[in-house]
Amino acid sequence: xxxxxxxxxxxxxxxxxxxxxxxxxxxxxxxxxxxxxxxxxxxxxxxxxxxxxxxxxxxxxxxxxxxxxxxxxxxxxxxxxxxxxxxxxxxxxxxxxxxxxxxxxxxxxxxxxxxxxxxxxxxxxxxxxxxxxxxxxxxxxxxxxxxxxxxxxxxxxxxxxxxxxxxxxxxxxxxxxxxxxxxxxxxxxxxxxxxxxxxxxxxxxxxxxxxxxxxxxxxxxxxxxxxxxxxxxxxxxxxxxxxxxxxxxxxxxxxxxxxxxxxxxxxxxxxxxxxxxxxxxxxxxxxxxxxxxxxxxxxxxxxxxxxxxxxxxxxxxxxxxxxxxxxxxxxxxxxxxxxxxxxxxxxxxxxxxxxxx
Amino acid sequence: xxxxxxxxxxxxxxxxxxxxxxxxxxxxxxxxxxxxxxxxxxxxxxxxxxxxxxxxxxxxxxxxxxxxxxxxxxxxxxxxxxxxxxxxxxxxxxxxxxxxxxxxxxxxxxxxxxxxxxxxxxxxxxxxxxxxxxxxxxxxxxxxxxxxxxxxxxxxxxxxxxxxxxxxxxxxxxxxxxxxxxxxxxxxxxxxxxxxxxxxxxxxxxxxxxxxxxxxxxxxxxxxxxxxxxxxxxxxxxxxxxxxxxxxxxxxxxxxxxxxxxxxx
Ligand SMILES: Cc1ncc(C[n+]2csc(CCOP(=O)(O)OP(=O)(O)O)c2C)c(N)n1
Ligand code: SF4
Ligand SMILES: [Mg+2]
Numbered sequence: 125x126x127x128x129x130x131x132x133x134x135x136x137x138x139x140x141x142x143x144x145x146x147x148x149x150x151x152x153x154x155x156x157x158x159x160x161x162x163x164x165x166x167x168x169x170x171x172x173x174x175x176x177x178x179x180x181x182x183x184x185x186x187x188x189x190x191x192x193x194x195x196x197x198x199x200x201x202x203x204x205x206x207x208x209x210x211x212x213x214x215x216x217x218x219x220x221x222x223x224x225x226x227x228x229x230x231x232x233x234x235x236x237x238x239x240x241x242x243x244x245x246x247x248x249x250x251x252x253x254x255x256x257x258x259x260x261x262x263x264x265x266x267x268x269x270x271x272x273x274x275x276x277x278x279x280x281x282x283x284x285x286x287x288x289x290x291x292x293x294x295x296x297x298x299x300x301x302x303x304x305x306x307x308x309x310x311x312x313x314x315x316x317x318x319x320x321x322x323x324x325x326x327x328x329x330x331x332x333x334x335x336x337x338x339x340x341x342x343x344x345x346x347x348x349x350x351x352x353x354x355x356x357x358x359x360x361x362x363x364x365x366x367x368x369x370x371x372x373x374x375x376x377x378x379x380x381x382x383x384x385x386x387x388x389x390x391x392x393x394x395x396x397x398x399x400x401x402x403x404x405x406x407x408x409x410x411x412x413x414x415x416x417x418x419x420x421x422x423x424x425x426x427x428x429x430x431x432x433x434x435x436x437x438x439x440x441x442x443x444x445x446x447x448x449x450x451x452x453x454x455x456x457x458x459x460x461x462x463x464x465x466x467x468x469x470x471x472x473x474x475x476x477x478x479x480x481x
Numbered sequence: 482x483x484x485x486x487x488x489x490x491x492x493x494x495x496x497x498x499x500x501x502x503x504x505x506x507x508x509x510x511x512x513x514x515x516x517x518x519x520x521x522x523x524x525x526x527x528x529x530x531x532x533x534x535x536x537x538x539x540x541x542x543x544x545x546x547x548x549x550x551x552x553x554x555x556x557x558x559x560x561x562x563x564x565x566x567x568x569x570x571x572x573x574x575x576x577x578x579x580x581x582x583x584x585x586x587x588x589x590x591x592x593x594x595x596x597x598x599x600x601x602x603x604x605x606x607x608x609x610x611x612x613x614x615x616x617x618x619x620x621x622x623x624x625x626x627x628x629x630x631x632x633x634x635x636x637x638x639x640x641x642x643x644x645x646x647x648x649x650x651x652x653x654x655x656x657x658x659x660x661x662x663x664x665x666x667x668x669x670x671x672x673x674x675x676x677x678x679x680x681x682x683x684x685x686x687x688x689x690x691x692x693x694x695x696x697x698x699x700x701x702x703x704x705x706x707x708x709x710x711x712x713x714x715x716x717x718x719x720x721x722x723x724x725x726x727x728x729x730x731x732x733x734x735x736x737x738x739x740x741x742x743x744x745x746x
Binding site for chain 1: 541551552557563572577600
């Protein structure tokens with residue numbers, strides 16, 4: 125058994141970063157995730173593992189430091205919250221285009237604009253649909269517990285290096301701020317492995333390494349895009365992760381929800397059983413990209429309707445609708461703008477939408 | 482300069498013992514993308530000569546900007562990355578922090594360093610990152626077709642100031658080099674030009690000095706090169722160099738601005 129601790133989700137992210145052998149963290153403070161850098165600073169990672177920690181002048185500075193350090197083939201991470209992630213998007217597009225690995229944590233808060241510091245899931249679009257310019261994808265992980273905040277840091281780096289692609293951990297203010305028990309993986313020493321593509325200085329006869337996202341020739345750039353799309357298809361084949369909850373047996377309805385909304389939905393399933401004798405299954409996407417299309421499609425065949433629960437005005441619902449087609453009724457429920465829906469909210473919403481109550 | 486013996490025939494001229502200048506082997510056999518007469522090529526040539534002569538090819542990583550030098554990695558045979566517009570100094574920071582034993586430089590235009598990237602530029606200097614910044618000030622946005630740069634002189638005509646830059650509307654040309662020289666993080670700050678052989682030699686010395694200081698972790702070394710953009714300025718190369726001497730140098734005087742961490746003058 126690994127070491128068990130009681131801590132906040134944001135702190136678990138930070139502790140996991142040190143344990144996973146992260147080489148550098150660059151960040152800029154923003155609520156509700158400032159604890160990540162604060163925890164790191166208090167832990168003296170330069171002494172624990174030799175990890176570099178630097179507070180940047182802005183999220184633009186931070187993500188470009190990530191770009192530079194990732195070019196050296198190092199394990200690098202940043203974290204922020206919605207407005208800060210918006211600011212990073214240009215460089216995230218560069219990182220995806222130049223095919224560099226890194227982990228970016230977004231502890232989502234309510235928008236648009238400065239919005240509120242309270243939790244939200246309204247960054248699904250900017251995480252899953254590219255966010256920045258051009259045709260690119262991030263691998264997007266959606267933790268629903270402090271445990272997964274830690275696990276996903278490790279998984280995130282594995283995936284980032286496997287695909288040479290940025291990984292986004294999309295959490296929310298609830299998971300970031302709540303305290304829970306977390307069992308940590310054993311510390312992994314920082315890697316000494318040299319990535320053959322890294323810019324470390326051109327050694328001897330080796331050809332120079334160039335990290336760039338530029339291809340002035342459109343035909344060459346199209347080839348590069350083909351290659352990227354192939355990579356994204358491979359992710360869709362091999363990296364779909366999800367949890368099925370109460371999905372055995374005959375279902376009346378299906379809820380699709382991730383992160384904090386998935387936890388709330390588990391309670392709703394209990395209410396539905398006790399009050400109405402309804403059997404509702406929950407499909408919790410753990411990867412938002414790649415999206416668990418096959419599983420949702422399979423489950424959709426035998427239910428009356430699907431409810432997408434998300435603290436947004438309805439973002440993930442677009443992917444569910446694309447997945448199941450016109451034949452299946454799909455509805456959205458969610459409080460938004462920083463309001464966290466509780467199980468009663470969702471259950472009342474469910475009854476209003478599907479039972480006309 | 483020594484006079485050239487014009488009586489030599491071609492076979493004699495190409496004899497190794499008569500060689501007066503050779504292109505650095507760190508240059509690729511590719512035609513430059515720069516306009517003929519542009520300073521960018523000379524600056525990069527000088528940089529590669531230094532890397533080759535110091536024998537540090539294996540330990541140098543450069544960061545290219547967005548600007549006319551965006552594809553400089555095509556010509557230089559060293560490891561490089563190409564950063565978003567204005568962020569080369571931040572990318573160089575990230576790189577240097579995880580590779581403290583390597584020589585890291587960023588190469589940035591005036592639009593890149595002193596307009597869109599001002600925030601990253603000032604903070605990189607202020608932190609005293611152990612990198613070399615080569616700042617090419619041609620008073621214009623060369624790459625996008627000659628628009629006004631923060632460094633464009635008063636009354637200078639550009640494609641976005643066709644009647645000349647007016648101070649009342651656009652403020653004064655930004656002397657970012659004097660500005661960052663004030664910061665404790667910068668250790669060596671110097672301004673150069675490459676329109677004469679003597680100027681090239683001085684630049685070369687400054688680059689060598691900067692890499693030596695970087696090895697000693699002295700802080701940020703900053704070399705501004707006041708350069709021409711004959712295309713953007715709409716002049717012949719020769720005329721552009723004259724114009725540069727007459728108009729740019731009085732406002733951006735050449736020479737050392739900060740040495741050994743102390744302001745000169
Ligand atoms: C975010 C962003 N904004 C604008 C541009 C367009 N752009 C490319 S180069 C450039 C100006 C470059 O000027 P400078 O840095 O002075 O370099 P020069 O070409 O003069 O050497 C601009 C505005 C861009 N590539 N990215
Ligand atoms: S546009 Fe100006 S800066 Fe760019 S290559 Fe031509 S002369 Fe040089
Ligand atoms: Mg310029």
